[in-house]
Amino acid sequence: MSPILESRGLTKTFGAVTAARDISLSIEEDTVVGLIGGNGAGKTTFLNLVTGYLKPTAGTVRFQGRDITGMAPRRITRLGICRSFQIPQVFDTLTAYENLLVGLGIVSMGRKAFVGSNLGTARPEAVADEMLERFHLREYRDEPASVLPEGVRKLLDIAMALAVKPAILLLDEPTSGVSADEKFSLMDLVLGAIRADKVTVLFVEHDMDIVRRYTQRILAFYDGKVIADGDSATVLSNPEVRRLVVGEPAPEEGAAPC
Amino acid sequence: MTSFRRTTLGLGVALLVMGLAAPLLPKWALFLVTIAIAKGMVALGLLLLMRTGLVSFGQGLYFAAGAYAAGVGSQALDLGDAVPMVLLGGLTAAAVAAGLGLLLARYRAIFFAMLSLAFSMILYGLLVKTSALGSTDGFNVAARTVFGLPIGSTLGRYGVYALAALCAFGAAVGLDRYLGSYLGRLAPAVRDNELRVEYMGASVRNLVHLNLVIAAAMAGVGGALTALAVGHIDPEMAYWTTSGEFVFVAILSGTASVAAPFAGAVLLELLRSFAYEHAPNTWQLVMGSAMLAVILFLPEGLWSIFRRRRRAAT
Ligand SMILES: Nc1ncnc2c1ncn2[C@@H]1O[C@H](COP(=O)(O)OP(=O)(O)OP(=O)(O)O)[C@@H](O)[C@H]1O
Numbered sequence A: 001m002s003p004i005l006e007s008r009g010l011t012k013t014f015g016a017v018t019a020a021r022d023i024s025l026s027i028e029e030d031t032v033v034g035l036i037g038g039n040g041a042g043k044t045t046f047l048n049l050v051t052g053y054l055k056p057t058a059g060t061v062r063f064q065g066r067d068i069t070g071m072a073p074r075r076i077t078r079l080g081i082c083r084s085f086q087i088p089q090v091f092d093t094l095t096a097y098e099n100l101l102v103g104l105g106i107v108s109m110g111r112k113a114f115v116g117s118n119l120g121t122a123r124p125e126a127v128a129d130e131m132l133e134r135f136h137l138r139e140y141r142d143e144p145a146s147v148l149p150e151g152v153r154k155l156l157d158i159a160m161a162l163a164v165k166p167a168i169l170l171l172d173e174p175t176s177g178v179s180a181d182e183k184f185s186l187m188d189l190v191l192g193a194i195r196a197d198k199v200t201v202l203f204v205e206h207d208m209d210i211v212r213r214y215t216q217r218i219l220a221f222y223d224g225k226v227i228a229d230g231d232s233a234t235v236l237s238n239p240e241v242r243r244l245v246v247g248e249p250a251p252e253e254g255a256a257p258c
Numbered sequence B: 001m002t003s004f005r006r007t008t009l010g011l012g013v014a015l016l017v018m019g020l021a022a023p024l025l026p027k028w029a030l031f032l033v034t035i036a037i038a039k040g041m042v043a044l045g046l047l048l049l050m051r052t053g054l055v056s057f058g059q060g061l062y063f064a065a066g067a068y069a070a071g072v073g074s075q076a077l078d079l080g081d082a083v084p085m086v087l088l089g090g091l092t093a094a095a096v097a098a099g100l101g102l103l104l105a106r107y108r109a110i111f112f113a114m115l116s117l118a119f120s121m122i123l124y125g126l127l128v129k130t131s132a133l134g135s136t137d138g139f140n141v142a143a144r145t146v147f148g149l150p151i152g153s154t155l156g157r158y159g160v161y162a163l164a165a166l167c168a169f170g171a172a173v174g175l176d177r178y179l180g181s182y183l184g185r186l187a188p189a190v191r192d193n194e195l196r197v198e199y200m201g202a203s204v205r206n207l208v209h210l211n212l213v214i215a216a217a218m219a220g221v222g223g224a225l226t227a228l229a230v231g232h233i234d235p236e237m238a239y240w241t242t243s244g245e246f247v248f249v250a251i252l253s254g255t256a257s258v259a260a261p262f263a264g265a266v267l268l269e270l271l272r273s274f275a276y277e278h279a280p281n282t283w284q285l286v287m288g289s290a291m292l293a294v295i296l297f298l299p300e301g302l303w304s305i306f307r308r309r310r311r312a313a314t
């Protein structure tokens, strides 16, 4: 197995706050990796650095062996790194269907610019409807996104990320805002939809039951550093992880916009 | 029937009605409608910008650029006919926006509005200072024909009216088609969430830039048509009150339909001429009150009346 994503010495400071400290890690192709850590541990910052939304203070990011440090998010998306957001980033005045059509339309206009797409030779309109079906969003098809329940917005946000056929999908707390009894079915749905294509997945999660169930490997962050990295059982029984990450009261959404 | 076909059909019927009604219109009404269509072209461009989440307080810049290009072109290039003059007006305004857009496309909200206003005031200042272009007095447009008809004659007035109507039809159908395309659909997406558009793999700045150029081309055509209808050009066309009036029309009309800016412009011209006639000293008061009423009771513009009725009917 070769690493699909690799970071070396990735560091990001916001004034006096260091949100990422010397993060070096690599993610192997065709795996599902969990990213855990308490509030403010730097999980979202890491995703922001990888996807080009933030420029690192130091360090590099490599994707499939290629240096992508400092590239704009749109270029990184075209290479096949896609993400969902902790706070759903949808188009509020557009319907669920139109939301999906935006991304699919972009892909269809620039087929050559995108390394992979979920469009094939199909029309974007047909694929949008098919995706609504696949993500159980059909009943919300013509509702504006602004009136959708939080869990549905979350799902729509994830579905939108899949207009492009990703090589790696980064999910930022896919189950936050979703009721406890729906978390597993949501993860089954999302992972079922993308793992069939052997897409590599890195997902940020606070619920340890979810992490245990769906990942082979876990990365634990604390104060901008990687404090544990290994197979799921080992990391979850690591005393430092238990004390600094798992022991915390169940956290909820942060204030950062993405 | 798709919404695009329905719009095209509706606009086609409007064009036909305008053609049939032309011989019945008195001279002043013919002039009023021609001017309204020309201004409606500028407001149509604003509709596109507003759908992209931008309000420009400087469309007078492109309006004036189109008019001056048509006027200067008619003399320098010896264009006798109105059609190439209108084309020249649209192209010149588009070229100006292609240049200014490099800077404008980086700004949003009030900064975008103020920057576009600033550029228009610079052009105004330049025009006032340029004696070769008649300074504050401007100059007369030397068009001789429109569709081969002598422009000063009664037939010529119908010619300009027809040219304006055809431009409006073409622009409205074209814009409607654009707004329904994958590229055009990015406009409301950019308005709602730029970050997500970038994360979907598209360049927000390029899209904004493109829409600025389209809006400017429409304003330029509107300016050239105004120059032809009035027969005269002056720097007032680039002044901020002119730009403000375009925003007035755009808000009055709403962004629901590509036909709305033309309906709004006709209404505004009617309102203004009646207010001017019956309250020559307080007509601004009448206009202001009309605006207030629209904002209070029809925040989505006059066109939302039709929409509400259609919704109620289904
Ligand atoms: N744009 C920013 N400007 C300033 N500080 C920031 C910014 N983004 C993140 N931070 C800070 O960096 C630290 C890491 O934040 P980050 O959002 O990455 O945490 P997180 O692990 O995703 O937490 P959560 O579980 O709450 O989502 C926090 O202290 C946060 O306040």
Ligand SMILES: [Mg+2]
Residues within 6 Å of the ligand: A043, A044, A045, A086, A172, A254, A256
């Ligand atoms: Mg976070």
